[in-house]
Amino acid sequence: MRLREFRDLRTEQKTAKLISLPKRDATMLKRQLSHLERYLGGIKYMTGLPDIVIILDQQEEYTALQECITLGIPTISLIDTNSDLDLADILIPAIDDAIASIGLILNKVVF
Incomplete structure (x- = not known):
């Protein structure tokens, strides 16, 4: 709904x-277009749901994680000591604040 409105405003x-x-x-x-660009700019060209979503920080991306659960999209989550183990489908224990840790894990997962 909001994505359609965003596309119409851009047109x-x-x-x-x-x-x-x-x-x-x-x-x-x-x-309104500026507001929608800030929140929906990353998904404006998506035509369907993704096959899987990688969540880097459960605390920061809790809303996105809940949306994935609601839509039935499998999630891979980097978990730290302050993360909830029951929310994600696949858990990877890691320091989710360190850029080097995130880069190493994403290189192994993506390739």
């Missing part, structure tokens, strides 16, 4: 329909 922006609107309405739509 209106590209076709210059926002210019024909009153200044107040155009400003409100640009603000």
Whole structure:
């Protein structure tokens, strides 16, 4: 729903329909487009659900993890001592704050 709205606003922006609107309405739509870009910019070209999702930090990405559980998408989660073991499907014990640890594990998982 929101993704469709985001795509429609982007199309209106590209076709210059926002210019024909009153200044107040155009400003409100640009603000809404900016907000949607911040939250949905990473998934704007997705056409379907992913096969699997890798969660790097359970505490920070709790909402994304709950969405994956709701949609039935399997998850791989890097878990630290403060993580919940019951939420993810596949658990990888690691220090989820260290960039070197994340890079090493993602290189092994992806390739």
